[in-house]
Amino acid sequence: MIEFLGIWEQLNNSEFKYVEFDGxxxxxxxxxxxxTPxxxxxxxxxxxxxxxxxxxxxxxxxxxxxxEFASWISVEFKLYLIKEFHCTQPV
Incomplete structure (x- = not known):
């Protein structure tokens, strides 16, 4: 999960402190x-x-x-997310 948070911040936050993330x-x-958060x-x-x-x-x-956090905690929730987004995406 920490790796996901760090990569998300790198992609979306120009002020993210990479050195602290690596630690x-x-x-x-x-x-x-x-x-803690x-x-x-x-x-x-x-x-x-x-x-x-x-x-x-x-x-x-x-x-x-x-x-990502919710799907990490619950496989069932992750499958509901996948199903929901597959059904709503244009073909």
């Missing part, structure tokens, strides 16, 4: 690795995620990222 990518395989956003200057505290807060993602 996270190297650490991601370690058992002790943890990364807030850490990701602040360290890499990410634009695809937004994290807000407090009432009505939460973590929000750009549509491509949200779909």
């Amino acid at each position: 996270f990518k190297k650490e991601a395989g370690l058992n002790s690795f943890t990364l 807030k850490q990701w956003i602040e360290s890499t200057n990410a634009k695809g995620l937004v994290s807000r505290r407090g009432r009505y807060g939460g973590t929000f993602a750009q549509k491509d990222i949200a779909f």
Whole structure:
């Protein structure tokens, strides 16, 4: 998932900090690795995620990222997405 986030940011965010991304990518395989959305956003200057505290807060993602995350969590959801987009695409 971190690799997807990094590549999405590279393609869509000219202010993305590649060096910090590489550090996270190297650490991601370690058992002790943890990364919060807030850490990701602040360290890499990410634009695809937004994290807000407090009432009505939460973590929000750009549509491509949200779909990838949801499909990573649930195979069933991924299959529904594929089916939906195959049916709505012009032939």
